[in-house]
Amino acid sequence: MVKKKPPEELSYEEAFQELEALVARLESGELPLEEALGLFERGQALAARCNQLLEEAELKLKQLTIETDEGEHAA
Amino acid sequence: MAQFSLFDYQPVVWSVSDLNRHIRVLLESEPEIQDLWVAGEVSNLSRPASGHLYFTLKDPRASLRCVMWRSDVARQRHIPAEGQAVEVHGRIGLYEAGGLYQLYADLIRPAGEGALYQAFVRLKARLEAEGLFEAERKRPLPAWPRRIGVVTSPTGAALQDVLNVLRRRFPLAEVILAPTPVQGEEAPAGIVAALETLNRQVRPDLILLVRGGGSIEDLWAFNDERVARAVAASQAPVVTGVGHEVDFTIADFAADVRAPTPSAAAELATPDVATITASLRQLRSRLARALGEQVLDRRMALEGVVASLRVASPRARISDGRQRLDALTRRAAASVKHGLALRREALNRLTQTLQAVGPPAVLARGYALVTRQADGTLVRSVAQVSTGDRIRVRLHDGSFGAQVKPPADDG
Structure with a gap:
């Protein structure tokens, strides 16, 4: 199996998608117990990780400087 | 050609009602005047308690009676003032009771908007013909827009509306504001530059192009061809939210998704964190259940195997053997015991026999033991004694002495 990234390095979307796939796999059964346990732990x-990201989520706001063609700056 | 005398000719005489109805039908069957705009100056404006609006439209040479029903009045963004130059939309009809033809108005706007509107319609038609608004051009919005570009004025209410919605719905996002004026002459170039800079520098997952409500002139930058083309050319999908529900701009048509307001644009563009949390919770419980089932399956399989193992176990044979040994031991003990009893019985019998044949028992039956008094030897034969010998006779209950006499003396 490909070495998986540690959860704390994943974005919410990555973590959630992996979790979704993992649960589907686990639900299909027919896995060696050790693998099932590994999947469960993961x-x-x-x-x-998802929970943590949701709880800590705070909208980040950045502002760009816009160069118009005339070389003026907007805003 | 037929000739009619005055008396032959029977003229049709109309009632006033019939005539007015006839004329009303004539007017109403004329499509050109059933959906039209009329420009003029407002006079004799009155709005009685009924809520309907009555006024006269005038130009230097003519006037036209107008009425707008209360329900239409309520929908107007613009209620004209006396003397104002306006454009009125509606249909021509006849007020039969008064024999009065008039404009039944449903929309009033200040004069001048018409020209803007014409420009809007022409540009829209041209870009549409070019295929700029084609449905196939519209891109789906990403389900998880992590980087959201916002093109709007940094000081406008629209930005705050958008940020509020994003904070509430999808705080996982990163918002990159590309500030630009959104009204006035600089606005179109500013909006174009903001869109281009965002796409080039940030590559956001989607862009919100928003502006709060205003007059048609205020929103005019969003009807600029350059803006429409920049929206269509954007690499990131664009969601527009310009003005209010009723305002449609060219930028809206060019956008991938048009939302009625800035807040609605932010809502359309993002999943709701409450939904996200719910689906996460659901996944967690599925995860636990899936593992639980895996374990349960195995436990049941294990129990089955353990049961079979128990059946096949040597322990069963061992305990069998032990049992057999027990039985043998018991039997051995029993048989030993039995043997002893037999022997004891035999011994008893012998003892009894012995006693039966022993001297006391014999004596008791009437026999006597005779010993020689001289030396105590047992007399077994007559040859052992001579006449005159002293003998001792022993019976079962005692003994006495006697003397041997000659055998002839019997009797």
């Missing part, structure tokens, strides 16, 4: 970590 899933727990991913879910925790």
Whole structure:
């Protein structure tokens, strides 16, 4: 299996998508128990990461400087 | 050609009602005047308690009676003042009771807007013909816009509306504001530059192009051809939210998605964090349940195997053997015990026999033991004694002495 990124390096979207795929895999059954346990642990970590991101989320705001063709700056 | 005398000719005589109705029908069946704009100056404006609006439109040579019903009045953004130059939309009809033809108005706007509107219609038609508004050009919005570019005035209410919605719905996003004036002569170039800079420097997942409500002139930058083309050319999908629900601009048509207001644009562009949280919660419980089922399946399989193992276990045979050993031991003990009893019985029998044949028992039956008094030897034969010998006779209950007499003396 490809070495997975640690959850704390994932964006919410990445973590959520991986979690979704993982749960679907786990639900399909037919996995060696050790692998199922591994998936479960990874899933727990991913879910925790998502939760953490949601709780800590604070809208970030940045402002660009716009150069118009005439060389003026807008705003 | 037929000739009619005055008396032959029977003229049709109309009632006033019939005539007015006839004329009304004539007017109303004339499409050109059933959907028209009329320009003029407002006079004799009155708005009685009924809420309907009555006024006369005038130009230097003529006048036209106008009425607008209360329900239409309520929808107007612009209620004209006496003497104002306006353009009025409506249909021509006849007020039969008064024999009065008039304009039934449904829309009033200040004069001059018409020219702008014409320009709007022409530009829209041209860009539409070019294919700029084609449905196939519209791109789907990303489900998770992590970087959201916002093109608007940094001081406008629209920016605050957008930020408020984003904070509430999707605080995971990063907002990059590309500030620009959104009204006035500088606005179109500013908007174009903001869109281009965003696409080039930030590559956002989508762009919100927004502005709060205003007059048609205020919103005019969004009807600028350059803006429309910049919107269509944007690499990131563009959501417009310009003015109010009723305002449609060329930029709206060129955008991938048109929202009625800035807030609505922010809502359309983002998933709701409440939905996200709910789906995360659902995933977590599915995760736990899936593992639980895996474990349960295995536990059941394990229990099955353990049961079979128990059946096949040597322990069963061991305990069998132990049981058999027990039984044997018991049998051995029993048989030993039995043997002893037999022996004891035999011994008893022998003892009894012994006693039965022993001297006391014999003596008791009437026999006697005879010993020689001289040496105590047991007399077993008559040859052992001679006449005159002293003997001792022993019976079962005692003994006495006697003397041997000759055998002839019997009797």
